[in-house]
Amino acid sequence: MSGGVEWAVHCCVALTEVGRPVPAATLARLHDVSMSYLAKQMQALARAGLVRSVQGKSGGYVLTRAADLISVLDIVIAIEGPEPQFVCTEIRQRGPLAASPEECLRACAIHRTMLAAEQAWRESLRGVTVADLAATVDRESSPEVLPAIRAWLIAPSD
Numbered sequence: 001m002s003g004g005v006e007w008a009v010h011c012c013v014a015l016t017e018v019g020r021p022v023p024a025a026t027l028a029r030l031h032d033v034s035m036s037y038l039a040k041q042m043q044a045l046a047r048a049g050l051v052r053s054v055q056g057k058s059g060g061y062v063l064t065r066a067a068d069l070i071s072v073l074d075i076v077i078a079i080e081g082p083e084p085q086f087v088c089t090e091i092r093q094r095g096p097l098a099a100s101p102e103e104c105l106r107a108c109a110i111h112r113t114m115l116a117a118e119q120a121w122r123e124s125l126r127g128v129t130v131a132d133l134a135a136t137v138d139r140e141s142s143p144e145v146l147p148a149i150r151a152w153l154i155a156p157s158d
Contacts, residue, residue: 004041004079007033011042012075015051016067016134017150021060026153041079048078067131073122086114
């Protein structure tokens with residue numbers, strides 16, 4: 001998975017802390033990441049309907065629905081696409097001992113194992129929401145973390 005997934009998840013968690021649009025530049029500064037790359041991730045989230053872009057002087061990004069209705073899998077799919085992460089290239093049909101296509105009617109054990117693992121991690125990510133992550137940050141971090149993020153995001157930009 002690309003680093004864009006991590007950035008997008010962090011941004012969605014941060015957006016739970018404010019009720020107004022946050023510019024991509026502000027989110028990039030908060031996380032000390034590339035503005036241009038982060039903007040691409042935010043645009044992907046917007047295309048997927050997870051965030052909405054608000055135009056104008058007070059513009060930026062806001063979540064389109066409650067954080068408990070956005071799963072981590074929703075974010076992964078928005079950034080990476082719905083295709084499986086593992087792509088079988090039928091390597092067993094290559095090389096000096098290549099199997100014929102007729103011998104490869106069933107997916108090989110490696111392909112089946114990778115698909116089963118992907119199904120498991122997708123189910124796991126489907127079961128975790130942005131609200132769950134924000135609650136975990138609140139529970140496991142110092143009590144000042146989320147209020148500090150909120151204050152930083154709503155402070156006037158320099």
